[in-house]
Amino acid sequence: xxxxxxxxxxxxxxxxxxxxxxxxxxxxxxxxxxxxxxxxxxxxxxxxxxxxxxxxxxxxxxxxxxxxxxxxxxxxxxxxxxxxxxxxxxxxxxxxxxxxxxxxxxxxxxxxxxxxxxxxxxxxxxxxxxxxxxxxxxxxxxxxxxxxxxxxxxxxxxxxxxxxxxxxxxxxxxxxxxxxxxxxxxxxxxxxxxxxxxxxxxxxxxxxxxxxxxxxxxxxxxxxxxxxxxxxxxxxxxxxxxxxxxxxxxxxxxxxxxxxxxxxxxxxxxxxxxxxxx
Amino acid sequence: xxxxxxxxxxxxxxxxxxxxxxxxxxxxxxxxxxxxxxxxxxxxxxxxxxxxxxxxxxxxxxxxxxxxxxxxxxxxxxxxxxxxxxxxxxxxxxxxxxxxxxxxxxxxxxxxxxxxxxxxxxxxxxxxxxxxxxxxxxxxxxxxxxxxxxxxxxxxxxxxxxxxxxxxxxxxxxxxxxxxxxxxxxxxxxxxxxxxxxxxxxxxxxxxxxxxxxxxxxxxxxxxxxxxxxxxxxxxxxxxxxxxxxxxxxxxxxxxxxxxxxxxxxxxxxxxxxxxxxxxxxxxxxxxxxxxxxxxxxxxxxxxxxxxxxxxxxxxxxxxxxxxxxxxxxxxxxxxxxxxxxxxxxxxxxxxxxxxxxxxxxxxxxxxxxxxxxxxxxxxxxxxxxxxxxxxxxxxxxxxxxxxxxxxxxxxxxxxxxxxxxxxxxxxxxxxxxxxxxxxxxxxxxxxxxxxxxxxxxxxxxxxxxxxxxxxxxxxxxxxxxxxxxxxxxxxxxxxxxxxxxxxxxxxxxxxxxxxxxxxxxxxxxxxxxxxxxxxxxxxxxxxxxxxxxxxxxxxxxxxxxxxxxxxxxxxxxxxxxxxxxxxxxxxxxxxxxxxxxxxxxxxxx
Ligand SMILES: Cc1cc2nc3c(=O)[nH]c(=O)nc-3n(C[C@H](O)[C@H](O)[C@H](O)COP(=O)(O)OP(=O)(O)OC[C@H]3O[C@@H](n4cnc5c(N)ncnc54)[C@H](O)[C@@H]3O)c2cc1C
Ligand code: SF4
Ligand code: SF4
Ligand code: FES
Numbered sequence: 001x002x003x004x005x006x007x008x009x010x011x012x013x014x015x016x017x018x019x020x021x022x023x024x025x026x027x028x029x030x031x032x033x034x035x036x037x038x039x040x041x042x043x044x045x046x047x048x049x050x051x052x053x054x055x056x057x058x059x060x061x062x063x064x065x066x067x068x069x070x071x072x073x074x075x076x077x078x079x080x081x082x083x084x085x086x087x088x089x090x091x092x093x094x095x096x097x098x099x100x101x102x103x104x105x106x107x108x109x110x111x112x113x114x115x116x117x118x119x120x121x122x123x124x125x126x127x128x129x130x131x132x133x134x135x136x137x138x139x140x141x142x143x144x145x146x147x148x149x150x151x152x153x154x155x156x157x158x159x160x161x162x163x164x165x166x167x168x169x170x171x172x173x174x175x176x177x178x179x180x181x182x183x184x185x186x187x188x189x190x191x192x193x194x195x196x197x198x199x200x201x202x203x204x205x206x207x208x209x210x211x212x213x214x215x216x217x218x219x220x221x222x223x224x225x226x227x228x229x230x231x232x233x234x235x236x237x238x239x240x241x242x243x244x245x246x247x248x249x250x251x252x253x254x255x256x257x258x259x260x261x262x263x264x265x266x267x268x269x270x271x272x273x274x275x276x277x278x
Numbered sequence: 279x280x281x282x283x284x285x286x287x288x289x290x291x292x293x294x295x296x297x298x299x300x301x302x303x304x305x306x307x308x309x310x311x312x313x314x315x316x317x318x319x320x321x322x323x324x325x326x327x328x329x330x331x332x333x334x335x336x337x338x339x340x341x342x343x344x345x346x347x348x349x350x351x352x353x354x355x356x357x358x359x360x361x362x363x364x365x366x367x368x369x370x371x372x373x374x375x376x377x378x379x380x381x382x383x384x385x386x387x388x389x390x391x392x393x394x395x396x397x398x399x400x401x402x403x404x405x406x407x408x409x410x411x412x413x414x415x416x417x418x419x420x421x422x423x424x425x426x427x428x429x430x431x432x433x434x435x436x437x438x439x440x441x442x443x444x445x446x447x448x449x450x451x452x453x454x455x456x457x458x459x460x461x462x463x464x465x466x467x468x469x470x471x472x473x474x475x476x477x478x479x480x481x482x483x484x485x486x487x488x489x490x491x492x493x494x495x496x497x498x499x500x501x502x503x504x505x506x507x508x509x510x511x512x513x514x515x516x517x518x519x520x521x522x523x524x525x526x527x528x529x530x531x532x533x534x535x536x537x538x539x540x541x542x543x544x545x546x547x548x549x550x551x552x553x554x555x556x557x558x559x560x561x562x563x564x565x566x567x568x569x570x571x572x573x574x575x576x577x578x579x580x581x582x583x584x585x586x587x588x589x590x591x592x593x594x595x596x597x598x599x600x601x602x603x604x605x606x607x608x609x610x611x612x613x614x615x616x617x618x619x620x621x622x623x624x625x626x627x628x629x630x631x632x633x634x635x636x637x638x639x640x641x642x643x644x645x646x647x648x649x650x651x652x653x654x655x656x657x658x659x660x661x662x663x664x665x666x667x668x669x670x671x672x673x674x675x676x677x678x679x680x681x682x683x684x685x686x687x688x689x690x691x692x693x694x695x696x697x698x699x700x701x702x703x704x705x706x707x708x709x710x711x712x713x714x715x716x717x718x719x720x721x722x723x724x725x726x727x728x729x730x731x732x733x734x735x736x737x738x739x740x741x742x743x744x745x746x747x748x749x750x751x752x753x754x755x756x757x758x759x760x761x762x763x764x765x766x767x768x769x770x771x772x773x774x775x776x777x778x779x780x781x782x783x784x785x786x787x788x789x790x791x792x793x794x795x796x797x798x799x800x801x802x803x804x805x806x807x808x809x810x811x812x813x814x815x816x817x818x819x820x821x822x823x824x825x826x827x828x829x830x831x832x833x834x835x836x837x838x839x840x841x842x843x844x845x846x847x848x849x850x851x852x853x854x855x856x857x858x859x860x861x862x863x864x865x866x867x868x869x870x871x872x873x874x875x876x877x878x879x880x881x882x883x884x
Contacts, residue, residue, distance in 0.1 A: 040800060056521020056642065068753040072745065072804030073797030077318070079487040082527050082637055084416065085322045101640055124458055125801040135320060135427075135435075143428050144383035155377055157392030163385045167410065170385060170417060174321055209383065 030054065032104060033112040034062055036074070040125045048112060053104055059115060060088050060099035063127070075126040083240060086175030090127050091116045096177040096238045099127075118180040131176055137195050140223060141203055146211040162210040169205035169249055171241045172198065178235035178245060184228045194225035197235035197245045204249035207256070217260045220253055229254075281734060282453070282462035287313035287432065288717040290452060290467040291710070292439055292494065295323035296415075296702030297682025298473035299422035300375075304710030305471070306429045310717055313465060314426075315434040315454060317489050321423045324475050324487060324683075325702065328415025329530035329633065330399055331407030332703070333696030334372035338389050339396040340576060343404040345369040349876070350883035352697060354556065355401040355586055356661070356690020357833045358848055359507065362872055363668030364688040368697070368704050375703035376408050384421040386410055398535045398572060400584040401694040403560065403883075405574070412532050412633045418699060437463060439493065440809060441733035442470065442501040442678070443725050449501070449677030450723040453733045457806065460799025462734055466725050468717035471671075471709045472498060472664060472680040473702075477511070479810075480818045481657035481768070482760035485517055485528040491810040492817030494684035498664045499816060503675040505854040506686045506867070507662030508817070509824035510834040512693055513769045515540075515590035517656025520606040524641045526656040529611060529634060531695045533651075534583040536630050537572040538613035539565075540594070541650065542602040548609075549582035549593060557585055559884075569619065588692050588834045591655040595769055598654070608654030614647055623647065655769055659698065661689040661834060662824070665853060671709035677716060677723075681709035686851075691833025740808040743794030752793050752807040759786050759814060767822050772839045776826045783822065787815045819862055824852045827864050 030053045035046045049066045060078055067074040079085040081100045088099040093107065093114055107113050121129035150156045178197040184190050195203075203220060206212050220226045229250055236245045243249070289305040291298050294316035302314045316323060335348040349369035353360055376394065380386065386408045387395040396405040410417040427433070439454040451466040474494030478486025499505055516529040534540075542548050553561050561582050562568040568581025583590065594609050604610055613631070617623035624647040628635050631646070638644040638651060664673050664680035666687060671679045682702045689697060745751065759782075766779040790811040795804040830844035831837050850866040857863040872880070 054522055057523045058641070061523045067803060068751075068757075072751050072753065072795060072807075073802040075801040075803060079318055079322045079324075079489065080327045081487070081524070082327070083640070084413070084633065085326050085487075087318065087322050103641070128458075128801050130458075131319070132435075138424070139427050143424065146381060146383070149381075154381075155393065156380065158385075158388055159392055160388045163388055166385055170410075170420065171413065173326075173416065206383075209385070212383075 032062070032109040034066060035112040035114045036063070036066070036126070037116040038074070038126050039123060041123055044123070044126075046114065046116075053109065057104045058100055059092055059097070059102045059104065059113065062104065063099060063115065075124070075128045077128055084173060086173030089118055089175045089177050089180065091118060091180075096180045098175060098177070098240050101240060118176065120180045120182075120186040121176070133191055134174070134176055134179060134198065137199050138202065140195070141199060141206070142214050142216050142219065144206055144209065144212055145214040147213045156211055158210045166205050166208050166210070168243055169201045169208070171243060172201055173241060174198065175240060177238045177240065181234045181238050183232065183234070190225065190228055194228040197229070197250065199224070200226060200229070200253060201243060201245055201249045204253055207253065217256050221257045221261060226250070226254060226257060282464045282730070284464045284466060285313060285432070285434075287311050287465060287467045289313075289469045289471065289710070289713045290315065290465050291471045291473060292452070293323065293473035293475060293682070293684075294320055294423075294433070295325035295473060295475055295682060296418055296422060296699060297706040297709070298323070298471070299419070299426050300703050300706030301471045301473055301681055301710035301713070302431050303422065303426050303429055304707045305714040306431050308711050308714035310714035313432045313434065313467065315437045315439060315465070317436065317438045317457070319435050320427075320433060321419055323419065324489065325415045325419045325699070327485075327487075327528070328418070328699055329412040329528065330532040330535070331397055331409030331414045331696050332372075332376055332418065332699035333399070333402060333406050333694065334376040334408060334700055335369060335406060336373045336376065336394055336396060336408065337404075338393045339574070340404040343406060345373075346879045347403050347883060348372070348406065350880050351402050352688070352694060353690070353880055355692050355694040357692060357843070358690065359832070359851060359869065360690035361668050361687030362876055364705070366876060367668065367708070368688055368701060371704045372700040375700065375707065379418065379421050379703070382421050382425045384417050386417070397532065398580065398584065399695040400531055400534070400590070401586050402696065407696040409532070411629070412530050412631050414699065434463065438806065438809070439497060440737050441729070442497045443729045443733075444501055444675070445723040445726060447502070447676065448720075448723055449675060451725045453730055455737060457801055460802065460805070462737070464725065464730060468720055468722060469677045469679065469713040471713045472678065472684050473682045473706065473709070474684045476660045476683045477817045477821070478657045478660075480760065480763050480814050480821070482757070482764040483517065483526040483655075484657040485514060485526055486657065491814050493810070493813045494680065495663055495820070496813035496816040498673060498675065498678060498680065499820070499854070499856055501675055501678065502856060503673040503678055504665040505663060505820055506665040506851045507690070507824070508660070508820040508854055509828050509852060510661035510691050511657060511821060512587055512659040512661060512834045513591045513655040514658035515587055515594055515655055516611055516653040518642065518651070519608040519654040520652050521642060527637070527641070528656065528658065529651060529653050530631070531584075533611060533613050533631060533634060534581075535572065536613065536627070537569060537616045537619075538583070538611050539581070539615065540583050540590070541610040541612055542597045543604055543610075544602060548597050548602070549585070549590065552593060553582055553585070554589060561585065586692055586833075587695070588836070591769055592836060594653075594655060604652045606652055608652045610650040611653045612650035614649060657764075659683065659693055661691065661693050662686045662821075669708070670712040671705050672712060672716070677720070679709040679713045679716075681705040691835060737809060740793055740795045740805060741799070743792065745794050745796035750789060750793065752795065752804055752811060755786055755789050755793055755811055756807060756814065759783070759818060762786075763818055763821075767818070767825055770836050770838050771825055772837065773826060776822050779822045780819070783815055783819050790815060820854045823862055823864055824854060827852050
């Protein structure tokens with residue numbers, strides 16, 4: 001099952017030796033240990049840091065405390081600290097999460113909390129990965145093309161329900177957690193063939209946009225590799241914006257592909273299981 | 279053998295928030311070869327966090343609205359220190375800029391007849407903010423980003439500029455480093471647009487991210503450009519205050535726009551207690567009228583919760599200081615009460631304020647549909663910044679342009695909510711166009727390799743000093759500065775406290791010169807923080823000096839020792855420049871008189 005891939009790969013990390021955290025409290029009433037992946041492109045290991053814990057703290061706060069007091073060069077991305085920018089994606093205890101929205105009170109603190117970078121992307125340093133592939137993928141998708149304006153002043157008329165349908169997809173904060181868990185990218189590394197759930201959501205947002213007149217269905221099938229998705233729904237489970245990626249975006253897109261190519265869904269799935277191109 | 283890669287552009291845009299993206303699109307459309315640099319990944323700039331909406335007099339919800347009313351509201355909010363030409367252009371052009379976003383794919387919430395819906399916001403006379411729930415900034419930045427990436431712009435993500443390079447008093451380029459590898463990049467260009475955002479990281483309680491270290495303002499200042507209005511920092515009245523780790527995170531004004539009320543610990547709506555004279559005509563004097571206003575009753579006046587931010591922030595501070603605050607030192611913001619008025623209140627709140635619902639639920643264990651939030655002021659926005667010409671956004675340094683939050687002028691002494699997103703669009707476009715024209719009309723300049731080498735040497739100095747030489751790392755110096763600015767140059771200011779702040783800044787600047795870092799150049803936040811420090815210190819000094827100079831209270835600047843507004847001070851902007859001796863110099867620059875037509879508009883809208 002694809003959920004298997006969520007488990008942290010601890011096999012060769014030789015975790016938790018060395019580095020006695022300098023600020024360890026003798027009697028720690030409110031401390032927790034964080035087992036953080038430290039390393040770069042060449043490799044790395046998990047390193048334990050113990051830091052104090054206060055009410056309401058999130059994982060990102062702990063990482064920042066460690067950075068300020070114990071490891072000034074600990075690399076991590078963040079911006080908003082409120083789940084709005086999608087910068088602080090990581091794997092916390094093996095689960096893909098936004099660190100700024102993961103409260104310590106949700107985690108078992110009796111044992112170390114592992115914090116690792118997203119594993120589907122090449123490591124850069126510590127918790128920072130090279131996500132540039134995602135930005136390149138987007139430019140392969142045909143851009144928005146609106147119909148002619150409805151009114152003489154160059155504006156359009158749309159109803160709220162029309163807009164609501166697409167706004168779900170436009171909530172995406174590009175955290176790439178869905179890309180991180182999708183086994184097509186994570187295990188099969190089909191980055192060249194498959195654009196991944198984030199960009200299927202993007203295509204859905206464009207295709208179902210009330211004003212858009214571009215046709216991306218042929219691209220979906222070939223260039224975007226929608227056939228590789230076998231609807232495991234792992235992407236939907238991790239989406240911090242609660243976008244129903246599979247049911248609301250991918251399946252309707254698959255239906256459009258099927259309609260256009262008279263291609264039964266079953267065959268698409270079979271093609272996938274053979275590992276071939278749709 | 280130079281230790282850097284070189285890139286050539288006609289126009290270099292610094293910053294990929296709304297202003298930078300809009301400028302890059304405009305410069306590129308004008309035929310310039312454009313480079314775009316930003317410290318984070320694309321789409322993560324501050325603009326993404328904006329919640330409430332973008333102000334534009336579309337008059338879709340209330341047809342009494344027009345650019346004239348928007349202009350007058352902006353000037354009143356800015357207490358007439360605004361660059362009136364910018365306020366005029368902004369009000370006139372914002373509607374087109376918003377409609378243009380729709381043509382690029384943005385989807386705003388709709389009116390029943392299918393046009394862009396607008397909501398109420400503090401200081402705006404009519405419902406004026408186009409919005410998408412409470413994630414308008416995301417909609418805007420994504421629309422601009424997704425449009426920009428098809429325009430042939432060279433994007434340098436995660437690249438931080440550390441120095442502007444000049445040639446004979448003109449901009450010649452800039453030096454930066456890429457965060458990933460720590461390698462230097464030299465950008466040669468004919469014009470630069472700075473769109474680097476704000477300075478919130480100079481304070482400990484802020485809604486701003488790590489990026490907001492005043493880089494653009496400090497780089498421009500260092501290169502010889504003038505700054506203005508630096509004393510005007512906006513403290514947003516409603517930031518989260520509990521739990522401690524989320525202190526400062528913004529609670530959108532949209533909550534009050536949808537009917538949310540501020541209560542002290544006695545449950546009293548204290549905002550009715552003190553309504554400033556110049557807003558009395560426009561403000562409801564009873565709860566019933568205030569509620570009707572939030573529900574779109576055109577005959578009602580707005581509730582006092584929607585007065586300007588500086589006033590609301592100080593009223594909250596007063597309640598707290600006089601012992602009527604909430605348990606964690608703020609006041610209560612209650613939207614749950616509307617269930618007494620609306621049948622489907624819970625669904626309504628979740629629909630209108632989804633990310634606020636989410637934010638409180640997840641970060642504070644509070645369900646805002648049943649429980650009041652605890653809120654208090656947070657450092658949010660800087661009205662001051664790089665001094666620019668109203669039409670072209672050109673700074674006082676030839677070839678250097680500025681737009682968005684890092685530029686000054688539009689907002690005067692206080693910014694109205696929603697006027698920033700529209701600012702980015704209107705002046706981002708103008709800056710991009712005029713920068714492209716400047717690049718076209720001016721021959722190339724040469725980069726002085728001496729300047730480059732000096733910038734590289736300064737940037738690498740923290741490694742030479744090594745970590746912990748005197749035990750104080752970059753983070754400690756930064757934290758000390760933030761705590762001090764919050765305490766001494768915050769919402770309520772006095773001369774003796776600010777004089778102490780100046781001493782503190784000098785002391786911390788000395789420490790910053792000694793700060794060393796460990797590790798290597800690859801994605802090393804300790805090093806990045808060390809390089810941000812000089813910028814933070816420069817703008818902190820500018821804020822403090824300008825705040826000492828302005829001996830009155832106006833807009834975002836409140837002096838306990840000069841609590842009244844003084845008309846003579848209404849005639850000047852305070853301008854900060856670097857003197858030839860390297861010291862900071864202040865001057866008072868008279869505001870040009872309003873043209874008769876604009877003066878008449880202000881009079882008619884009083
Ligand atoms: C939580 C929050 C909510 C808000 N809500 C609203 C709202 O509802 N309505 C409204 O009108 N306004 C709102 N604002 C204000 C508004 O969002 C900002 O003022 C605005 O987004 C600033 O845009 P900008 O383009 O000037 O800068 P930003 O979006 O901040 O972009 C700055 C860019 O400059 C880059 N940069 C900075 N320094 C350097 C450097 N040295 N080298 C290279 N790149 C650099 C950064 O990486 C970034 O890309 C809100 C602000 C916050 C914090
Ligand atoms: S549902 Fe499809 S896109 Fe989503 S994780 Fe599974 S295979 Fe990937
Ligand atoms: S779809 Fe959800 S999980 Fe995927 S990038 Fe967008 S917000 Fe993240
Ligand atoms: S820091 Fe923005 S989503 Fe976590």
